[in-house]
Amino acid sequence: MFTYRSNVHQHMRIHTGEKPFNCSVCKKAFSQNIHLKEHMRIHTGEKPFSCSVCMKYFALNGTLKKHMRIHTGDKPHSCSICKKAFSKNIDLKRHMRIHTGENPFSCSVCKKAFSNNRNVKLHMRIHTGEKPFSCSVCKKAFSNNRNVKIHMTIHTGEKAHSCSVCKKAFSQSGNLKEHMRVHTGEEIYSCNVCDKRFKWRSDLKRHKCVGRQSSQLNEIQTEDNGEAEPPISSSAEHMETEADGEDNESVL
DSSP states (O other): OOSSHHHHHHHHHHHHOOOOEEOTTTOOEESSHHHHHHHHHHHHOOOOEEOTTTOOEESOHHHHHHHHHHHHOOOOEEOTTTOOEESSHHHHHHHHHHHHOOOOEEOTTTOOEESSHHHHHHHHHHHHOOOOEEOTTTOOEESSHHHHHHHHHHHHOOOOEEOTTTOOEESSHHHHHHHTHHHHOOOOEEOTTTOOEESSHHHHHHOOOTTOSSOOOOBSSSOOOOOOOOOOOOOSSSOOOSOOOOOOOOOO
16 A cells, blocks of 8 residues: 555556666666665765764665674674574675585686686686785785785794694694694595505605506695695605605795
């Protein structure tokens, strides 16, 4: 039921698709005049709504309400599978792709698929060679800001990740994980011929099966960056086949 005839007319546009209100700047059309007025703020830059906490300004009241969740911690949208909560519905939709495996965005060059468009844009820098982020100290360039932050630890000497056993500190969490094998004895690399297992990649590379000319690498774990110094094997059956080198490379 509608109180006024005009409300009926406005509602009918949902069904008819009629959009009689047009933006004088970009010609975008709207079904209601109020929506046109809100849209015009994109062109005028008007932001009449402000946050009472941080004084940030917004063009729409609805956007302000969503922003307030940053301060209140309100997360009304939760995942039906793992119960993780989000402040925005769009973030929940993106999260759901973890469970569904949906990758609707793909690279136009190599066709690799991604769950969100942002990751596609980051990935494209592999093909374009674009490196828009640079170190303020040595000017080395990087494709993403995260790698700049990791790189900066070289200059600052910061080592925020420390071993819970021996307290040795590392600049990267991956290096700490690598180091923990010293204490756990975990052997994550295995020879795909004789199934002998090793803690360190370098030991697997040095490994030589009887009757085989070269060793083959089979990584059980994909992450391989560390600072821990691997012990040198002296086994008679597993001879050193190549010169020792820097085994663990930190990804910057």
